Structure formats: C-alpha cells, structure tokens
Amino acid sequence: MAGHSKWKNIQHRKGAQDAKRGKIFTKLAKEITVAARLGGGDLESNARLRTAVLKARANSMPRDNIERAIKKGTGELEAEQYVEKVYEGYGPGGVAVMVECLTDNINRTVADVRHAFTKFGGNLGTEGSVGYMFHKKGTIVYQRSKIQDFDKVFEAALEAGADDVKDEDDVVEIICAPDAFNELKETLDRMGLEADVAEIMRVPENYSAIDSDKAASMQKLIDWLEDNDDVQNVYHNAEMPE
Template identity: 50%
Template sequence: MSGHSKWATIKRKKAKIDAQRGKIFTRLSKEIIIATRIGGPDPSGNMRLKTAIEKAKAANIPNENIQRAIQKGAGGGEGTNFDEFYYEGYGPGGVAILLKVATDNRNRTAGEVRHIFSKHGGNLGETGCVSWMFKEKGVIIVDRSETNISEDDLMLLALEAGAEDIKVEEDSFEITTAPQDFEKVRSALVEQGIPVADAELSMVPDTTVKLQGEEAEKMQKMIDLLEDNDDVQEVYTNFESDDE
C-alpha cells in the first residue's frame, strides 16, 4: 500500500483511468475472460467474475464488451490462452512486491518485468521470497464523503455481517474480511444503502515498510511502471509513505 491509505492508492489508480482507458479495458477484459474460464459464465455463482464485471462497469466498459469477454472465456479459442501467475521481488528500501500477471507470452513478460525491477532499484526474486508476507483478504472501501453513517454504526453492521476488522482513515473506512465472507459483507453494506467505493479480493501485507523522500518517489515510479504493463493485472506491495 502507498499513500496514507488504500483508498488514497485506489483514487490515484482511478485518476489514471481516463488517460489510459485502452489499457484499463484490456486489463479488465482479460480478468473477465480468466474468471469465466476458471469459474464459469454465471456471475451469481462466480464471485471473481461478479467482481470483475462490477469493476468493468465502474470503468464504463460497454456491456457488449463485457459480454464478449464472457463469451470468449466460456468458449475458449483465440485470445483466451492466458497463463496466470505471480512474480515476486523487492523494490527500493527492501519493499516487498507481489505481481499478479496474466500473459500469453511468458518470455516477453519476464523480460519486461525484470527490466523495470533492475532499472529502478529493485530485484526480481524466487517464488516464495515475499508471498509469505501477504494474505488474501476481502477489502471494501467506504468513502466517508459519500455517507453520513457513524464509525460505530458501520463497525457494528460490518462486524455482524462477518468482517474481520475496520480501519478508520481521514477520508475512508477500510473493511477487511476473510475471502469467503467478502461477498456477504459487501452485500450487507449495499442492502443498508452504504455506498461502496471499491471492493475486491486483495493480497494484504502483514506489515509495511515506510519510505520517504527520494526512496518513496523511486518506489512510486516503479509501481506506476509495473501497473502500466499490459501483462500485469495487480501490483501488491507493503510500501507505505506519508507523501501523496
């Protein structure tokens, strides 16, 4: 995580969507294809697909594009032969980096990722070198500017629905859940009229590494370049900074 909170990171990502809409469309379409291939084309029984569709709609991807990606994933054929796996390594200051990758050309992706790591003060590691520092969690963000609910009321609602923890930030509430409870908690919030700004299954670090100044800038630049790579679906880090 970078910035003051996960919500700060998410808002930074959202700000990039308009400038890079083509890449965002490609990434989300790829996620829909993979989710469909793994769990089937019915989002009511495929939580990963349901989440991918919601993200695609939030990014204003047309419904016909979403349906086309689902059909590709269900039917196989050209454009669906993606391998999905993780790269692991370290960035400036010893920050742990876990990359979720989906690619149809492992050699190309390996070369591009390795180049970004080596050029910006990081190094690509062996499988398992940092993944042990992360745990899969459901992460639900509520933008405090969009709701009048009190911290106590939200905490009661979320915990009763099965949430594990709530982190209170200046501009957001960050709710974490076990993966199996993610959809139940998200649905409980929506049913009570709580606007959910972002909801996803994420790899959450056990501890964070705080960087400042030039090191923080180098780390953020590295994250930006990795996120811009067409084959990188998600960038997870234990990076923390006071800098925006």
Template identity: 45%
Template sequence: MAGHSKFKNIQHRKGAQDKKRAKVFTKVLKDIIVAAKQGAPTPDSNSKLRHAIAAAKKINIPKDRIDNAIKQVTNPTGQDQYDEMRYEGFAQGGIAIIVEALTDNRNRTASAVRSTFSKYAGNLGETGSVSFMFDHIGIITYKADDVKADPDKIMQIAIESGAIDVVSEDDEHTFYTEIESFSDVLDNIVKELGDPEESYIGWRPKNLVSVEDEDKCRTLFKLVDTLEDLDDVQRVFGNYEVPDHIYQKLLS
C-alpha cells in the same frame, strides 16, 4: 476491527490510473475473465463475476465487450488463453512488491516485469520470497463520496457482514475479508451500500516500511507506476508507506 490506517498511500496511482481509459477497460475486462474462470461463468451463480460485471458497467464498458470476455472462458476456441501469474520482488531499500498479472504470454510478461524491477533499482525474486509479509485477503473499496454512512455505521456494516476489518479514510472506505467468505461478505455489503468501486482478492502488508528519503520515494513510485502501466499487469501491492509531506510533494 480497525478504524484507521496509513495503508492509504501504498496504491497511490488509483486516480491517475482512472484517467487511462483504454487500460482501465482492459484490466476490468480481465477481472471478469478471472472471475468467470474461478467460478461459474454466469453472474447469477457467481458473486465475484456479478460484481466484476457491475464494476465494468460502472465505467461504461459496452455490453458486447463484457459478453466477449465471458465467452473467452465458456467458449475458448480461437480466443486468447490467459494465465494468472504472480511475481514477487524487492524495490530499493528492501521494500516488498507483489505484482499480479493476467497474460497470454508468460515469457513476455516475466521479461517486462523483470526489466522494470532492474530499471528502478529493484530485483525480481522467487515466488514466495515476499508474499509471507502479506495477508492474502478479499478487498472491497467504496469512495467516501458515494457512501451515505458515517464511520460508525460503516463499522457496524463490516461487523454484521462478516468482514474481518474495515479502514475508513477521508476519501474511501475499505473492507477486508477472508478469501473463503469473500463472495458472501461482498453480497452482504452490497445490500447495504450498493456496488463498490473495487472488489478483488489481493494482498495487504502485515507491517509497513516507512520510506522517508525523497529520492528513494521517487524511484519507488516510478517502479510502481511503470509496473501498473504494463498491459498484462492487473494490480501491484507493496509494504511501504510514505510521509504525507513527501507524498504530496511528489504528486504536485
């Protein structure tokens, strides 16, 4: 278990992304589709789907849109068929980037991702070219303001729930799990803390690379921002960290 890490700024656009309501709706609904495809299409027997639906309700996605997303799995006739895709590449300076997408047109998505890497001084690699630098794990996050527990209590909950790690920052708590135990750990944590802000299978870098040049940071952030804005992209992960003084300057 670890109590603190500099992992916090490798997904720096969470707040900005939350403001783009339509895009957030689309991405959360696609999370529901993925969850329904990976397990039973009923929330009672599929923990991942149950919590994906809870996340959708948390941002006030209408029930009919949630139901329609599940129907794309249970009754796919005439509906768009989505494939899960992973793209791996490098940003400027050898920073490793993983892009996860859900798409109904592989050629369109691959072209958009490839051109985005090229535009911002990066290059798209082969599958497996960077994923070995990451751990593929379950990720469960809570906003600190939504949790009535101090870091010691959070640590206790993590241990008792079966999480492999937890990181407490000023603004959020993040639990990490093995993929095989993700649903069980998530259920255990929800019993203690309620529904999380986010819960998904993702990628955590084994080691972080510090980017201390302001211009390179700006280009890196533009790459990540543009990738996350693509309609088919669900999440972007990287193995970088940015010094706080540069990070705050670029956000201002």
C-alpha cells in the same frame, strides 16, 4: 499510520487506473475471461467471475464488453489462452513488491517485469521471497463523508461477514475474508453506499518507510508496471512519504 499509508497506496493506484481507462478495460476483460474459463459463465455459481464483474461495473466498463469477455471464457467466442503468474521482488529501498499478471506469453512478461525492477533500482526475487508478507483480503473503502450513520454500517458489515471496520483518515475501510467479499459488498450496495474501492487485494502485514528519493523511484516502478498490458495488479509495502 499503516491505515493511512494503505489508503494513500490505494489512491495512487486508483488515480493511475483512472488515467488509463481504456487499458483498464483490457485488463478487466482478461480477468473476466479467465474467471469464466475456470469456473463457467454463471455469476451466481462462480464467485471469482462475480467479483471480476463487480469490479468491471465499478470502473464503468460497458455491458457489451463484459458479456463479450464472458463468452470468450466459456468458448462461445474465440480467445487467447491466458496464464496466471505472480512475480515477487524488491523495489527501491528493499520494499516488498508483488505483481499479478495474466499473460499469453510468459517469456515476454517475465522479461518485461525483470527489466522494470532493474531499471528502477529493485530486483526480481524468487517465488515465496516476499509473498509471506501479504495476505489476500476483501477490501471495501468509502470516503467518510458518504457514511451518515456509521453505527448502522458497522453492524451491517459485521453481520454480513466483515472481519474489521476501521474509521480513520477520513475514510471507512471494511476488511473481510475473500470468500465473504461478494455477500458483504452486496449488503452494503443495498444500503445505497457507493464504494470508492471494492476488490480482493493483497494486503501487507507491515509497511516499510522509504525516503522521498526512493519513493519517487518506487512510483516510477509502479507506473511502469501498471502500464504493461500483462500486469493486472501491483502490491507493495512501501510507506510513501507525505
């Protein structure tokens, strides 16, 4: 049940992202710039940058945009100074929500995030209030129909550092530690597999069931947050009704 719920959550988020392609490019560029500023512009030695660029390519971000974002991070081009912030809170029905942001104005961002939680029946919490419910995991998901030889993929994934390979709900989901993500993704790419989702995300330990009314409010909260330019990712543990 949890796997199905997680895949539905991923689909909701991916669908929202696909509908806002230009906005996604802006957010991807921010992450690339920050990654390059913190670890340099070399993809081989900067794992965070490599992950960000992989995600950008998976979202069909133009190469020029990627290169420009890297140059902003390394100081070759002028750029805003972004700060990373993670906000924690409770959505409708008391579900746990984590909001990852990159912002050049913390006061604006926290006011916007607090407003969203209040507007849709939740409340912004303190640091650590729900973070313990989530763990960072590399997550790679394929539609089951893309996997012709599951055993071969299973063995290759484990050899490349995967912690778990799940075959359920018409998808194959591969989980790994964050530091194993890039090598694992590259191994699977060499097998000719095109991932539907490939990123490091915050995965909840457990899911919390909510009714359809609360789910509708929860989706509005997610949509509102994801429409905010400062918000990079929204994670939650709501088990959305069918």
